Amino acid sequence: MQLRFRSLESRIVTLFLVLIVAVQVTGLMVIQRGIDANARQAISGELNNGAKVFRRLLEQNAQNLRFGARLLARDTAFVAAIGNNDEGDRATIESALENSGRRIKASLSMLINDERKITATTNPVQSAGLQKMALSMLDAAEAADGAIGIAIVDHRPFQIVAMPVKAPITIGWIVMTFPIDRQLANDMRQVSSLHTSVLTRDQQGHWLSAGSTFVGPSAQVVVDQLQALGKETPTGPFDLTVETAQYSARVMSIGEDNGQTASVLLARSIDESTADYRRLERWLVALTLGGIFVSALAIVFTAKRIAQPISALAVTAKRLEDGDYKVQIDSRREDEIGALAHAFDSMREGIAKREQEIRRLAYWDTLTNLPNRAQFVLLLNDALLEAQRRGEGLYVLMMDLDRFKHVNDVMGHTFGDALLRQVAGRLQLLLANRRQSSAQVARLGGDEFAVLLPAAGLDAAQLMAADILQALETPLSLEDQMVDIGAGLGIAGYPDHSDDGETLLSMAEVAMYAAKQRTEGPVVYDAAMDKSSAKSLSLLTELRHAAERDEFRLYVQPKISLETGKVVGMESLVRWVHPERGNVFPDEFIPFAEQTGFIRILTRWVLEKSAELCRELTSRGHHLKVSVNLSTRDLLDQDLPAKFADLLTRYKLTSGSFCLEITESAIMDDPVRAQHTLERLSAMGLDLSIDDFGTGYSSLAYLKRLPVNELKIDKSFVLNMENDVGDTKIVRSTIDLGHNMGLRVVAEGIESEAVWRLLADLGCDQGQGYFMSRPIPADQLFGWLEKWRAPVAVATPVVEVDVSCAK
Structure with missing residues (x-):
């Protein structure tokens, strides 16, 4: 039975096993704590009962002593012998004391006369040690017909009984003692199953053993551990460790004699007390492990019932992904997984049909x-x-x-x-x-x-x-x-x-x-047919790279007032500095850019650079109107007016800063859309110019409706004016037409002073050409403006303009 790591089946098994193990272990721990608490509570009860039993044993011994002493004290012969008080009767007294003590297992029997002196004893040495304690009990014994006490002799505790002898007045006292030693401890062990140790403690706090059911060194271990507890003896149960065995113990004081105390330590083996509980605990552990094993089998079985159909559906989905729609899906189960399988099967059929239709539509x-x-x-x-x-x-x-x-x-x-x-x-x-x-x-x-x-x-x-x-x-x-x-x-x-x-x-x-x-x-x-296509594709790629690598350069050609010689504007032109071909002329890439739509990117680039130049000119005191050429695709862009408005706002320029030049052919490609765009641009205040006028195919009636401000005469009519009367007539007619329509007329292609003079005489307003300046890089314009001088015959200040391009 193998479970893949991180599979759904393994996750289900792991989750439920962890839950079951956690519940079972938690329950087992709770039961163990309960067993321990119950065992401790039972041991504490046993120790309490053991203390009562031990006191009862002491009382029984005391009663036996008291009964034996009373019998002797009331014996007539014994009383008579005491009363005679001669040497012959002394042997009788000692014999009676010995016989009576032997019957009740007393360790000492002695007679104290009415003068409170020991007159007879069965153990002279012990009598000397007990004399003081015995004399202190005589008054109480006479008053209560007997007294019982605890005496400690040579660190050994004794039960002592004093009984008065009356005839009928008190003529003496019988004193008997019973040792509290290992024998009593053994009796206690037999009665209660508790280990019993009889202990004494001297005035310096040292514990000594007087008898114990612990054998050999174990008895001394008990004394040592008690000694380690210090001067304060615990009042309740406490733990002892004797030869690796754990005991719960209790110390009970049974008497005091001249600063010394006699105590009994009762101890119960924890292991013995919890033996039945441990057997129960082992059963519980076995049941827990068995429950976990059975639960694990059930969980694995359930997980397989859940995960295997889902895994099969996943394999089916993979085959569907690979395009195999003939795979069969088992959907016979009546539960949710069966419903899922049925839905998968329906999805398979639907996908197969749709893919067949998609293939038909695709191919x-x-x-x-x-x-x-x-x-x-x-x-x-x-x-x-x-x-x-x-x-x-x-x-x-x-x-x-x-x-x-x-x-x-x-x-x-x-x-x-x-x-x-x-x-x-x-x-x-x-x-x-x-x-x-x-x-x-x-x-x-x-x-x-x-x-x-x-x-x-x-x-x-x-x-x-x-x-x-x-x-x-x-x-x-x-x-x-x-x-x-x-x-x-x-x-x-x-x-x-x-x-x-x-x-x-x-x-x-x-x-x-x-x-x-x-x-x-x-x-x-033929391979020769395809060269132009490859060249065009290469050119488009290079144009895009040129825009990304900033290979384009802005050039300008000044526009001069022919009447006054003032610089009134400039036309923005674009040049391409190719890293391998060098300078690429506009005729080589502008037509292709117009065909492919790349011309819009070029126009946007020229407008941005022209706006930057215009702003810099204004900051230096030069106010020139910038002319920019628009292509057919630019005119068809309905967002062109909005783009211009954004450009003017960003560079803080007025709409009079620009003059937009449009060719006749560009207008006629889509006259309606072109006129709509031009009207919106004109409404913004931008000047509009018809470029290369005279080479297109527009009608004058349609031209009259356009919102233009300027006509530019194509250079083909200007270049040879001084030598060709026909060209001069065409230029004159164009100037007159433009003025009659209220338009400004600009001539391009002026390459000599004579053509300048001729155009000025014909009333042409402005001109541009190689005679004044070739197209120059934009950054060289400032130097050219400082050097420009109009022809001598034209008296005018240098570089004065009449149109502002700044706010």
């Missing part, structure tokens, strides 16, 4: 029921492996329908979907008629289709491509409408071009776009 086109691009790539890769194994060729045909976007725009998407279904059906019919059972047609997306031709050569692929184009050239009839479509078709194959499916498909796509440009029928892929 099949729902409109035409043809394989989609993902499925086509899988089929292509499989066909490539088979072609490599057999040493055969394989070709891919990719086509893109002509004029499909126009059909969608004019007839609607529903009509376009029906058109795509007819094209798919026509392609399938063509392959069936050509008995190309192994060929596969697919819709890759939009109006793009592809055909896979396994086991085919280039001639067969070109022949099939020609048949496809011919089939598509036949007009289609939809909803009483005849639709004439065509297609651009590209061809790529193995082993001529590539052995990778995705690459082969990409090559066919390149050839297809080349075919659409040439309109000369199907085109077979």
